[in-house]
Amino acid sequence: MLLNGALDVVLAALVAAPSVLIGVTFGQPLAIVVDLAACLAAALTIRWPRAAGAALGAVLLVYLASPPDWAETGEYAALIPILGTGIRSQRRERIGLSLGYWLILAVRQVVGYPGDPVRGVLSSLxxxxxxxxxxxxGSAIAAINSAQEQARIAALAQQRLVLARELHDTVARSLARLSRQAHRAADTQDASQLGPIADGIGHAAGQLRWLLGALRDSDQTTLSSTGSLTTTVRECLEGLQAHGFQVSTAIDGDLDAIPLRTGGVLADxxxxxxxxxxxxxxSNRPCALVASIDETSADLAFINEVATANGQPAATTPLGLLGAAERLALVGGQLEARQEGSQWITRVTIPITPQS
Known part of the structure; x- marks a missing residue:
């Protein structure tokens, strides 16, 4: 309503209504015409700020020659474009209209009180x-509109960030696993692996359908479907063992004692x-999970040997680690990932509070 000019039209109508009423009451039809012309020009500055603004200035010049007994109110229409151009951040137009209109109205005040110049000056002020x-x-409303637009853009950016994380953690991760399985099947020419690959493709498609459904559901407040931390740790370690990794664990503390929100982040x-x-x-080399959990913090470290083909560290931080760091930042946690010799270490520290 503010940006599309509806407010300008409403204000112009509010100025025109008493102009017509006063003109009819005092029998001043010409004053009604001039006032309505001023209000119309003020309303048209929404569409043509310069042309309509100049037309309004010409109407204001007419008031300089108006009879003293005219009870016109159309001169107040000059205030409408000042407000409207300010709302729409039309800076040059607002400056020009403000200076031009005020000079015309100031001259009119001085001319209107020929025997009392002080009164004319005060009226101009x-x-x-x-x-x-x-x-x-106008500036205040423009600032509010700008802040709202920036908030909307930030919200959209956050939604895109969440969507990117979820796509990576579901569909992209599943497809990467299926790609590795397909390469192994091709290398070994083992047709028995085609069944699990087909099942995995169906599972990835189901993940994508679930994610799209969550996005279409306006009542869905979160996209996360993570189970309990203990269950996630057990399933992930079993998955590593199934792929030939020699997994060892050393967990000091109770995973189930970690609050739900923090546990969900750690599960991811x-x-x-x-x-x-x-x-x-x-593969076929040792890897380990070392965890320490107490009442104030949780510290998890994953240690594994890097495959020879992947021995060189990546030039950029992987998307998954970026998403993990962003999740941790929301709950005050930190992520450290580094390579030491042939070993890769991923360490997570996160504070535990009653509210987490």
Whole structure:
């Protein structure tokens, strides 16, 4: 309503209504015509700020020659474009209209009080104050509109970030696993692996359908479908063992004692860390999960040997690790991933509070 000019039209109508009423009451049809012309020009500045603004200035010049007994109110229409151009951030137009209109109205005040120049000057200052009020109101509304637009853009960016993380953690991760299985099947020419690959493709398609359904559901407040932390750790470690990794664990503390929100974040990190071990780690070599949990913090470290073909560290941070770091930042946690010799270490530290 503010940006498309509806407010300008409403204000122009509010100025025109008393103009017609006063003109009819005092029998001043010409004053009605001039006032309506001023209101129409003010309303048209929405579409043509310069042309309609100049037309309004010409109408204001007519008031300089108007009879003293005219009770016109159309001159107040000059305030409408000042407010409207401010709302729509039309800076040049607003400056030009403000200076032009005020000069015309100031001259009219001085001419209107030929025997009392002080009164004319004071009336001119009153108009200056009214213009200043419209100027400030327009700027304030424009600032509010800009802040709302920035908030909308930030919200969209956050939604895209969440969607990117979820696509990576579901469909992309499943497809990467299926690609590795397909390569192994091709290398070994083992047709018995085609069944699990086909099942995996169906599972990935189901993940994509679930994600699209969650996005279409306006009542869906979160896209996460992570189970309990203990279950996630067990399933991920079993998956590594199934792919030939020699898995060892050392967990000091109770995983089930971690609050739900923090546990959900850690479960996502566990999935990402084990997926990276499966993708980049040396199979048939030891890997380990070391965890320490107490009342104030949780510290998890994943250690694995890097496969020879993947021995060089990546030039950029993988998307999965970026997403993990972003999740951890929301709950005050930190992620450290580094290579030491032939070993890759992924370490997570996260504080535990009653509210987490």
């Amino acid at each position: 009153v108009w200056a104050a009214l213009f200043a009020v419209m100027w400030l109101m 990190i566990v999935k990402e860390a084990t997926a990276n071990i499966e993708r980049h780690g040396a």
